[in-house]
Amino acid sequence: MYKTLSEIKQALESKAVSSLELITHYLGVIQQLNPSLNAMISVHEQAAIEAAKQCDQLRASRSADTLPALCGLPIIHKDIFCTVQSKTTCGSQMLANFEPHYDATIVSRLRQAGMIQLGNANMDEFAMGSSNETSFFGPCYNPWSLSHVPGGSSGGSAAAVSAGFSPVASGTDTGGSIRQPAAFCGVTGLKPTYGTLSRYGMVAFASTLDQAGYFANDMRDIALLLDHSAGQDPNDSTTRNYPEPNGIAAEQVGDKPLTIGVPAFMSDHSLPAAISHAFDETLAVFKRLGYSVQTVELPHSQYAVPTYYVIAPAECSSNLARYDGVKYGFRSSNSHNLESLYVNTRTEAFGEEVKRRILLGTFALSSGYYDAYYEQASKVRTLIKRDFEQAFNNVDLILTPTTPSTAFKVGEKTSDPIAMYQSDLYTLPASLAGLPAASFPAGFSEGLPIGMHLAANRCMERYLIQSVARFQQETDWHLKQPNIERDTP
Ligand code: GLN
DSSP states (O other), X not given: OOOSHHHHHHHHHTTSSOHHHHHHHHHHHHHHHHHHHOOEEEXXXXXXXXXXXXXXXXXXXXXXXGSOTTTTOEEEEETTBXXXXXXXXXXXXXGTTOOOSSOOHHHHHHHHTXXXXXXXXXXSGGGOOSSSTTOTTOOOOBTTBTTBOOOSSSHHHHHHHHTTSOSEEEEEESSSTTHHHHHHHTOEEEEOSTTSSOOTTBOOSOTTXXXXXXXXXXXXXXXXXXXXXXXXXXXXXXXXXXXXXXXXOTTOOOSSOOEEEEEGGGGGOOOOHHHHHHHHHHHHHHXXXXXXXXXXXXXXXXXXXXXXXXXXXXXXXXXXXXXXSSSSSOXXXXXXXXXXXXXXXXXXXXXXXXXXXXXXXXXXXXXTTTIIIIIHHHHHHHHHHHHHHHXXXXXXXXXXXXXXXXXXXXXXXTTOHHHHHHTTTTTHHHHHTTOOEEEEEEEEETTEEEEEEEEESTTOHHHHHHHHHHHHHHOOGGGOOOOOOOOOO
């Protein structure tokens, strides 16, 4: 089958395949493999088939240049984006029956561009986690090894693309939730600059960090999705202009030779040999492509994990205050007054990790502790941001591995939250600084994928897109496919 949107688009245009055939194919793969992977929370078979028929009719009755640009192409959305045609659960019992009244901006923009939503992907509850194990709907498994996690929080989206459920999927990334699962599942993932994709209709976790993005089998597909969904939205005042619609042709290389920065802290980290080797090999490929390499100092990035795990819980504690059993979502049925309604609703319907974050965050914001925790963390965040500003005076991109290990085993870190948080080591600095960053496949270790991580300066997605696309012309890591063990009945 076709791996990329670009290939599918061509096949549809040349009438080698119909949209109905395509959508039926993907629904078939989902039906066959999802019982093993649990990557989907809902599948919209009927709606997807209807939409495919409409696309085929449209294509038969119109000239190609008057069709919506992505007419008939499939996508899976993370179950954090509001969609009127289905429930949006956010992986939580709290929203298990929540039916939104409006579509998230990225959902409606991609639908207007002609895309067909196959279903909604599994995720950590309220996007809090690095393994997809906190989902109310059960863990999702890694297509490369069913005893390993796919990463999180957008684990379902990454696993779905890796397993061939869809060529592309959306995700969200607050501290690494696109890049880390992309690395664990051997797919490409991009988190754009904060404010590039609208947060309207995306369930909030930590609003100064939350950013949507995409997974695909190659970087060119992600550029295509951004072209049709990024840019200002009157419903989200933090959105920015995305100045280059259709302008980031992946093959088109910037005029000036780019420079890659390698953080000085990399020499202090002891990484598994296979990851160090993949890192060196990735640098070697870029050097062959004409990139120069230089060391950069990012001295405050070493504080990114504690900084993030104060700021994100603080913001989550205030965002999740809305789930009180009154307005919408789960309502406890054993309450005798308003206070017990609040307490029982939240006690019954939030999972352990979400409760831990709410408690930590409430503590960090409480009077007497605010200065010591939240304010202190905000100051360190500014220092991390400044380090990047300085570094980007000298380099265009910063390379690290995406994760300090390959995918870990299901259950391995669930009883040790600190060990789980450490797996975000390399993704958190770019999140705290609001920078665009991508993970792309760059090797394997014992059958599990290795991802490399490039970060760029604010609004410089084009360097990421061009560089990863060039890397993917030189290498074939992104073309490898897992051989999924079937669930034995
Ligand atoms: N793993 C991080 C966390 O648990 C990041 C999650 C995310 O990016 N949504 O908070």
